[in-house]
Amino acid sequence: PDGKLLAAAASDQTIHLFDWPAGQPHGQLLRGHTAAVEHVAFSPDGRWLASAGDDNTVRFWRVADGQPDGAPLIGHTDQVQDVAFSPDGRMLAATGNDGTVRLWDVASRQPLGGALLSHRDIAYRLAFSGDGRQLVSGGLDGRVQVRPLDPAALRALACERAGRNLTRAEWGLYVPDYAAYRSVCAAFPAAP
Numbered sequence: 277p278d279g280k281l282l283a284a285a286a287s288d289q290t291i292h293l294f295d296w297p298a299g300q301p302h303g304q305l306l307r308g309h310t311a312a313v314e315h316v317a318f319s320p321d322g323r324w325l326a327s328a329g330d331d332n333t334v335r336f337w338r339v340a341d342g343q344p345d346g347a348p349l350i351g352h353t354d355q356v357q358d359v360a361f362s363p364d365g366r367m368l369a370a371t372g373n374d375g376t377v378r379l380w381d382v383a384s385r386q387p388l389g390g391a392l393l394s395h396r397d398i399a400y401r402l403a404f405s406g407d408g409r410q411l412v413s414g415g416l417d418g419r420v421q422v423r424p425l426d427p428a429a430l431r432a433l434a435c436e437r438a439g440r441n442l443t444r445a446e447w448g449l450y451v452p453d454y455a456a457y458r459s460v461c462a463a464f465p466a467a468p
Contacts, residue, residue, distance in 0.1 A: 280337070285313035289326055293342065293358045306337050308344050315358045319382070320365040328356035336385070346385050350432045351378050358401050363408040367425075371399040372415050378421075379411075433459035439455050443467045 282296040290308035291313055294341035315456040318325055321323040324345060333348035353372035361368055367388065368380045376391035377399060395415030402413040409429070413421045418449055424430055434442070444467070448457075459466040 277318055279319055281318075281322075283316045283318065283325055285316050285327065287312040289290065289313060289329075291325070293366075298350055304342050306342050306344075308337075309334055311355075314356060317361055319358045319361050320363060322435070324382075326359040326361065326368055326370075328359045328370055330355040332356060333370070334359055334380070349380055349385060349387075351387060351391065352360045352376065357399065360402050360404055362404045363406060367404075367408075368405065369402050369411055371415075373398045375399050375415065375417075377402060377411065377413050377421075379425075392423065394423075395419060414439070427430075431460050435463065440464045440465040 280296055282294040284292045284294070286292055289307065289309045290313060292305070293302040294300060295302045296418050307419055307461045309329040309331050310329065313327050313329050316325055317466060322339060326337055327335045327337065329335065329435050332352050332354060333350055336345040336454045337350050352370065352372045352374055353400045356372040356433065357367060359370045368382050369377055371377045371394065375395040375397060377394045378391050379388040380386065381388055394422045397416040399413050399415040402411060404411055409424060409426055411425055424433060441461045441464050445446040
């Protein structure tokens with residue numbers, strides 16, 4: 277973020293750091309992935325580097341000393357293609373070959389909900405909007421998905437698209453283990 281360091285993902289399971297703009301190696305290689313590293317992203321404050329790997333994991337690294345920071349984040353069922361930090365640095369998004377987008381809280385490293393089905397095929401890239409209120413992903417299926425991240429906006433979008441409240445079965449499918457069933461679409465009657 278300060279323009280002094282460049283990180284490069286490598287197929288040899290490492291991450292290379294370079295002083296920028298000199299292009300000289302900066303310290304050691306970051307090692308920990310057990311397959312190729314697809315993408316890396318710095319946190320907005322420059323404290324962490326996140327990496328997406330073909331070993332189905334996302335990893336955090338301390339930029340100051342190049343050491344892993346915590347256990348790998350798991351959840352993707354196939355190779356992870358991309359990672360991105362929200363503009364405020366509080367959220368990390370990852371996308372991968374399983375066609376999903378996953379979100380984590382950076383401070384706790386806990387998942388924020390379940391997988392968001394994003395694409396019918398590999399989901400290659402993602403980015404947060406400048407204000408952090410939307411997440412955009414692009415995939416091999418040729419689609420670009422724009423997803424609001426504000427809970428109220430998500431609720432309004434779900435109600436608009438469904439045109440009704442979710443049934444208990446749908447709630448169990450889309451909101452498993454995150455909240456008890458309730459009617460959230462005030463403009464529509466409660467579901468049976």
